[in-house]
Amino acid sequence: MKEVLTRAPNETERLAAHIVFHLKGDGREERGTSTIVALQGNLGAGKTVFVKGAAESLGIDDTITSPTFVIVKMYPIGIDVPWKQLVHIDAYRLESEKELNSIDWKTLASDPKNLIFIEWPEQVGLGVPERALWLEFEAVDEDTRKIVLPDTVSLPEHFV
Ligand SMILES: Nc1ncnc2c1ncn2[C@@H]1O[C@H](COP(=O)(O)OP(=O)(O)OP(=O)(O)O)[C@@H](O)[C@H]1O
Ligand SMILES: [Mg+2]
Numbered sequence: 129m130k131e132v133l134t135r136a137p138n139e140t141e142r143l144a145a146h147i148v149f150h151l152k153g154d155g156r157e158e159r160g161t162s163t164i165v166a167l168q169g170n171l172g173a174g175k176t177v178f179v180k181g182a183a184e185s186l187g188i189d190d191t192i193t194s195p196t197f198v199i200v201k202m203y204p205i206g207i208d209v210p211w212k213q214l215v216h217i218d219a220y221r222l223e224s225e226k227e228l229n230s231i232d233w234k235t236l237a238s239d240p241k242n243l244i245f246i247e248w249p250e251q252v253g254l255g256v257p258e259r260a261l262w263l264e265f266e267a268v269d270e271d272t273r274k275i276v277l278p279d280t281v282s283l284p285e286h287f288v
Contacts, residue, residue, distance in 0.1 A: 132275045132287055133268070140174045140273055141181025146283050148182050151243070151261065152209055159210055162242040166249035166256050169265030174273045175247045178265070179216050182245060186214060194218055194247075200231045211243040219251035 134140040151163055167175040180192040187207045199222060203214045215236055233255070236242055249256040264276040
């Protein structure tokens with residue numbers, strides 16, 4: 129695992145853009161399923177800010193707001209990347225199996241056209257697969273956030 133410190137929200141957004149670039153790959157690999165980024169960390173740790181940065185890097189104009197009350201929001205992607213849709217899920221208030229069915233997680237998670245960001249992935253047994261990119265966010269002080277990511281993610285030098 130490696131750690132990245134960001135010192136302002138826009139740095140977290142920039143990190144997100146780099147990670148999207150990393151996930152995009154060289155376009156030659158087979159994609160039989162969705163791409164999932166699981167965002168762990170406390171309230172206010174910067175997970176939604178990260179999704180906002182990812183969305184901006186994909187040319188999504190809509191403002192990303194926390195989907196807490198609707199659980200899931202979808203944004204079409206209009207640029208030439210492996211995905212057609214960004215899916216933003218906030219599982220914080222997901223409380224029952226019934227709600228789980230209402231977002232149809234299995235269908236979303238199996239569609240290779242989806243790039244899925246999920247906050248609070250540990251909630252109610254959504255069954256976020258091991259293959260997801262798991263990132264952990266932590267507030268260090270008012271402006272600083274620590275993001276823990278696997279070594280397999282390559283980032284430009286100034287980020288490490
Ligand atoms: N380095 C930083 N990176 C990201 N956000 C920061 C940073 N420094 C300060 N912040 C502030 O921290 C807050 C992060 O809020 P955000 O909604 O992204 O948290 P969250 O992890 O999604 O929380 P929740 O679990 O409640 O959804 C924002 O108000 C943002 O301005
Ligand atoms: Mg959030």
